[in-house]
Amino acid sequence: MEKTAKQITVALPADTAMEMFVIGATFSAATENYHRVTEYKTPEYFSSSGMKYFELNDKITGFENLKANWDSYNADPISSSAITIALEILDFLKREGTLTSGIEVNVFPMRDGGIQFEFEAENLSAELEINPNGDLTFILFNNHGDIILKQPIKIYELSELSSYLEETVYA
Amino acid sequence: MPNYIITAEDFLYRRFPIMDEPRFQVFFEIKDGKKVPTSAAFKTKPGEDGLSVDIKALTTPEISVIDAANYGLAEIPASSPLGLGYPCTHNPQPGNNAHALIVGDTNPIAKKLKKAITNVITF
Structure with missing residues (x-):
């Protein structure tokens, strides 16, 4: 405003x-x-960062409503561990300013009961997979969709995620 | 019995949810005004032999989609997985003679399969 x-x-x-x-x-x-x-003062929910945050937050918490076979191919319900970790990551992304950095951030349920974040920008295509146990894997792609980096990340080392994203965007 | 040989000339259908529940778009993103599945739709779960698809030549979109109110179809050329070294085999199921598998763990090629989408069908 x-x-x-x-x-x-x-x-x-x-x-x-x-x-x-x-x-x-x-x-x-x-x-x-x-x-x-x-x-x-601009209320948080009126800022672009706040809007995106609440949109993704709602989406993630809504994943708990997905029942078994939600994709018609026998997908698993989304695990509560994955939801908890996804919300932690979303908070981190907001604190880091990633939601307003020009990187398009989205989040999707995974068929195995996990959750995946997607990061897209002009020269960035990446995913952060959260498996049903809450373990994280960062995957970086080239323009053709080939995997050029696949790296486990600990939830207490999310600064690595920022580093990967920034290094790629500003490369 | 499997009797259809999938070649690079074939096209494959992969169903994906299009319902706007639980609250917002779930398994798809909007590209040029159309609902397009994310790469997560092309990832196998641990323990699966491959990714389920239907052979376009053996079905119709209306049959393959099963539930048009809640699902759409992404069409990909069989040449994409075949060219990446993933066999595609006819795997008929009771009530679905068009069923096939992109054999193996498709997680490493899910992004490429998504990029290979040539058509999205919703009703």
Whole structure:
């Protein structure tokens, strides 16, 4: 949200504080009976990062509703371990700014009960597989879909994921 | 008994879910306004002998899709797995004479199979 709104003055009782997230402004009236808008705030769910985060978060948590044979080819239900790890990874990606870095991030259920993240950009095609036990494998592809790197990653070493993505995007 | 020899001239159908449940798109992404399966649709599970497909020449899209409200079909040329060294064998099942297998663990070629999609059929 752009900070282009005019400064406005409102009359409020002293010691009144109110937040108006919808219009993105914070009002404060601590010592005077009127006060200027002092801070603009964009609620998290209005930012592009927040929108993407909540979209993917909803999608991941929704995977628990998939029943056996959800793909008509005998796919397994998505494991709770995979869902838990996927949500941790999503939080990590948000903290790292990956969701707004120009990399298209998506997430899909896997037939074996795992979950896969997909990362696509102009010169990046990668997947992060979470198997039903929660183990992670990062896979990097060339433009033809050939695997050029396949690397296990520990959940406590997710910085490696950022490194792989950044190295590829900025190569 | 298997009696159809799959050649590079054949095309194969792979079914994929298109329902927007549980909340958002599940197993597909939108490309040029069409629902296209992700590479996850082409990955075998551990213990599977191969990836199930239908031979286009032995069926119709209407039969192969089974449930048109919830599934679509991705069409790939048999030349793609064959060219990558993956045999494709006729594997008829009760009620589905068109069934075939892309034999082996298809995880390493799933991305290439997705890229090989020549047509997506939804009803």
